[in-house]
Amino acid sequence: FSVPADASNPASVVVSVLNISAVLGSQAVLPCKSHRMVWTQDRLNDRQRVVHWDLLSSYYGDSRMERLCDMYSAGDQRVYSSYNQGRILMPENAFADGNFSLVIKGVAESDEGTYSCNLHHHYCHLYETVKIQLVIAKRGEEASEYWDGEKAVVVAREGSTVTLPCVNRQHIWTERHSEEEQQVVHWDRQPPGVPQDRADRLVDLYASGERRSYGPLFLRQKMNVTRGAFALGDFSLLISQLESADEGTYSCHLHHHYCGLHERRIYHLAVAEPRRESKGVNLTKHGVAPAAVIPPVFPPSDPNVVRGHNVINVIIPESRMHFFQQLGYILATLLLFLVLLIIVVLVTRKHRQRGYEYNVKKYGEKDVNLKEFTVDTTELTSHKSEDIRLDYKNNILKEKAEQARSFPAKNIDLDK
Numbered sequence: 001f002s003v004p005a006d007a008s009n010p011a012s013v014v015v016s017v018l019n020i021s022a023v024l025g026s027q028a029v030l031p032c033k034s035h036r037m038v039w040t041q042d043r044l045n046d047r048q049r050v051v052h053w054d055l056l057s058s059y060y061g062d063s064r065m066e067r068l069c070d071m072y073s074a075g076d077q078r079v080y081s082s083y084n085q086g087r088i089l090m091p092e093n094a095f096a097d098g099n100f101s102l103v104i105k106g107v108a109e110s111d112e113g114t115y116s117c118n119l120h121h122h123y124c125h126l127y128e129t130v131k132i133q134l135v136i137a138k139r140g141e142e143a144s145e146y147w148d149g150e151k152a153v154v155v156a157r158e159g160s161t162v163t164l165p166c167v168n169r170q171h172i173w174t175e176r177h178s179e180e181e182q183q184v185v186h187w188d189r190q191p192p193g194v195p196q197d198r199a200d201r202l203v204d205l206y207a208s209g210e211r212r213s214y215g216p217l218f219l220r221q222k223m224n225v226t227r228g229a230f231a232l233g234d235f236s237l238l239i240s241q242l243e244s245a246d247e248g249t250y251s252c253h254l255h256h257h258y259c260g261l262h263e264r265r266i267y268h269l270a271v272a273e274p275r276r277e278s279k280g281v282n283l284t285k286h287g288v289a290p291a292a293v294i295p296p297v298f299p300p301s302d303p304n305v306v307r308g309h310n311v312i313n314v315i316i317p318e319s320r321m322h323f324f325q326q327l328g329y330i331l332a333t334l335l336l337f338l339v340l341l342i343i344v345v346l347v348t349r350k351h352r353q354r355g356y357e358y359n360v361k362k363y364g365e366k367d368v369n370l371k372e373f374t375v376d377t378t379e380l381t382s383h384k385s386e387d388i389r390l391d392y393k394n395n396i397l398k399e400k401a402e403q404a405r406s407f408p409a410k411n412i413d414l415d416k
Helices: 217-222 321-364 377-385 395-406
Strands: 013-023 028-030 049-057 064-072 102-104 113-121 126-136 144-147 152-156 162-164 183-190 200-206 211-213 223-225 237-239 248-256 261-272
Touching: 013 028, 028 261, 126 162, 152 162, 183 223, 200 223, 217 223
Parallel strands: 013 261, 126 152
Antiparallel strands: 028 237, 049 064, 049 113, 102 162, 113 126, 144 152, 183 200, 183 248, 200 211, 223 237, 248 261
16 A cells, blocks of 8 residues: 655755666665754753853953853853853743843943854754843933844943843743654655655654555565664665666655754656677787677567566546546537537428428429410300390399399398
8 A cells, every 4th residue: 555645744845856867677876864864862962952142342452252151951050250150140940931031230331242142952953143232321321222223232220230131932942852753754756747745655764763664565675764864864765676667756855843854855766778788809819810799689578477566657637627627528528519419400300391391382282384375265255245044934033133143142130
């Protein structure tokens, strides 16, 4: 099974990108080193956090830097000058509270200058400095504090007690963490075409000594990281018996949550076929004719024989939008086909109706051209002028017959 890369980790800073090419069947080393990840915890690990105050003063004519005092996270504070013994001090719980301010009792004119509060974390290689300028107030001038655009300025009267502020309450200075649980290195691999968020996890390394490998057994056996990685700061990945399936993008992630370190190194690995070169032996020096160079004959590969381990890379779309895009293409094609089908049906139906009307007109209603026939009008006139003579029994019947022939009968409603 494959374990996806942990997307919950903070975004790592890419510090290097390397292209590595190796020959098929050889070994490849992907270098990943960092001195900030070297495991240096020992019995004196509390002494790896220290704060010290320095003074840059020109009171004696030349500007010089003087170390006033320092204090370790698990030790007492130390004052370097006997003159300052008892008159300068820092809070005893400075590393628990995050307040590293310096208190000066009985301020003198020689105390004027620029003070620097220096925080050092030797294990995490962190250094922070805060500068404060102390000014002795003149006669009639009140004590005050202000910001000159670069540093804080404290104005104090001579003989008073003044506090130079230096506060830093970040967890790295105020708390002790279980460092071995927050220090982890892991390797990821992206096959060709696979995005970073779908990369496969190869191995996890913890400073406590725990190691977790992922993937099939043959993959875990061929990819190794040295056992003393955290002691040497060398987390390079060794890949043995390279195959074409090993190509891809590898990533070395360095996470030190205690020190706030998050780095990523990227390697593009390409596997090339070995070059087949034939070397001939020159025997002319010994008076022997050179023999013909016979190129090496490689047996034909059997397609039924599987060489090494076959890894099937499944390319997963980058997002769900790819699926909806393909689905939209399919639906649009089906809709276009449906519209064309409806148009064809309507056109066919209309043609059929026109053909039926044409057939009915052709076979049911014949057009007769009267010019093609000759009519004898003499016979028609003789018949029209001929009187129809009927024999009636009396004159009454004769009159009714003439009236019926000349005028149609009219129905008259007598009730109106």
